[in-house]
Amino acid sequence: MIPALFDYHAPSTLEEALALLQDHRDDVKVLSGGQSLLPLLKLRLGSAGHLVDIGRIPGLEYIEERDGHLAIGGRTRESALERSEIVRTKYPLLADTAAVIADPLVRNLATVGGNLAHGDPANDHPATMLALRAEVVAAGPNGTRTIPIDDFFLGLFWTALEPDEILTEIRVPTPPLRSGGAYFKLERKVGDFATAASAVQVSLGEDGTVARAGICLTNAGPKPVRATEAESFLAGKQPGDEVIAEAARLAASAASPTPDRRGSVEFKREVARVLTARALKRALQRARGEH
Amino acid sequence: MATHEIKVKINGAEHEAKVESRLLLVHLLRENLGMTGTHIGCDTTHCGACTVLLDGVPVKSCTVLAVQADGRDVMTVEGLEKDGQLHPVQEGFWQEHGLQCGFCTPGMMLTGYALLQNNPDPGEPEIRQAISGNLCRCTGYVNIVKSIQHAAGKLRPAVEA
Numbered sequence: 176m177i178p179a180l181f182d183y184h185a186p187s188t189l190e191e192a193l194a195l196l197q198d199h200r201d202d203v204k205v206l207s208g209g210q211s212l213l214p215l216l217k218l219r220l221g222s223a224g225h226l227v228d229i230g231r232i233p234g235l236e237y238i239e240e241r242d243g244h245l246a247i248g249g250r251t252r253e254s255a256l257e258r259s260e261i262v263r264t265k266y267p268l269l270a271d272t273a274a275v276i277a278d279p280l281v282r283n284l285a286t287v288g289g290n291l292a293h294g295d296p297a298n299d300h301p302a303t304m305l306a307l308r309a310e311v312v313a314a315g316p317n318g319t320r321t322i323p324i325d326d327f328f329l330g331l332f333w334t335a336l337e338p339d340e341i342l343t344e345i346r347v348p349t350p351p352l353r354s355g356g357a358y359f360k361l362e363r364k365v366g367d368f369a370t371a372a373s374a375v376q377v378s379l380g381e382d383g384t385v386a387r388a389g390i391c392l393t394n395a396g397p398k399p400v401r402a403t404e405a406e407s408f409l410a411g412k413q414p415g416d417e418v419i420a421e422a423a424r425l426a427a428s429a430a431s432p433t434p435d436r437r438g439s440v441e442f443k444r445e446v447a448r449v450l451t452a453r454a455l456k457r458a459l460q461r462a463r464g465e466h
Numbered sequence: 467m468a469t470h471e472i473k474v475k476i477n478g479a480e481h482e483a484k485v486e487s488r489l490l491l492v493h494l495l496r497e498n499l500g501m502t503g504t505h506i507g508c509d510t511t512h513c514g515a516c517t518v519l520l521d522g523v524p525v526k527s528c529t530v531l532a533v534q535a536d537g538r539d540v541m542t543v544e545g546l547e548k549d550g551q552l553h554p555v556q557e558g559f560w561q562e563h564g565l566q567c568g569f570c571t572p573g574m575m576l577t578g579y580a581l582l583q584n585n586p587d588p589g590e591p592e593i594r595q596a597i598s599g600n601l602c603r604c605t606g607y608v609n610i611v612k613s614i615q616h617a618a619g620k621l622r623p624a625v626e627a
Contacts, residue, residue: 176509176510177488177490177493178488179488180486180487180488181487181488182468182487183468183470183487183488183531183533185533185536209529209530209531209534210511210529213490213511213529213530213531214510214511214529216488217490217509217510217528218510226487228534230534254523277511277599278514278598278599279524279577279595279596279598279599280514280517280524280525280526280577280599280600281511281526281529281599283523283524283525284525284526284529284530365598365599366511366512366598366599
């Protein structure tokens, strides 16, 4: 399959890239890893007169711990996230996620920023970044701005990014002591989108009760879903089996999936419930240091 | 619409081409340069038949623009054999019957090659994980895993020496 005609631009600085986006504001897409955009253009489900490839701009691929957060460059590849020692030891939710996005070859090109900016609720990072309460940094013609992740996803393939903005960084708050996370995903085969998936991040108090929980679902509606009822139910509770089961039930009730070849609404909701219970158990084990 | 003069090093040789923005890397290889070892399978980023190494890293060439490869290094299945000698990965697929129809084989061999560059002694789970983006509809993967293990065995003494 061959995409419709477009003009390709390969700026070497962020400023040049932003100028190109402004010049072609109404008919332009940012090309990052291309692993979602190029299939979309090939299938002619989308089109753009201009592609601005940010792959030749230096300094957009990094994973660094800074004061109070983990900074991930927008063009950081999923494979880099998967291999990162900091991510594996301190951000297990991200490590779990990176390992199940698409397949290893796709992860060699796919980027974390692209996974978010694409605005597809079937992608995996939206739910995990919501659970981690990350922030997104966007560069635009008037400088940069920071967008809380809860304000980022507006609808199907629709984010808070303006057409002349580029997602340059994701900031994940450093988890407090006694924190853990996990991502559980059911897919029909490697590389498929999730039938359902659950991202859980928990922090425990000294007495072992839940201080804060993030529970978010992939492919459970037109936007990634934050299971707010489940999160507030967990707060302050000792997370025993019954509490976990009830939190999972509440999380599943927040899902409004679309029936398709991956399953019916009822099936997907049930998968979301089971996966949330499993992810919550694993996240709690990790928070307690029982790996 | 824009065309681009690109230079790509393929299997060690410099190639120059004039390409449309939308030309895919797999089409550059197969149609413009006549290197048909790289296959087009699903054409939707699933099957991995079009796998090539881009700067040493396996990628699906149906999901990369030719112009994105400008100034970079590409290795295709044609680059495995040297001076009439099969590469140990190719020998492995031959000895262990790692192919039946052969359609996935170029991609499988390149993914296997890339794995062995980074991990000279992979276990079966690591091999299966590495090739999980390459689909084979004939073999059931058992002999593909053996083929890559065969190559690992052949390559290891050379690495140590």
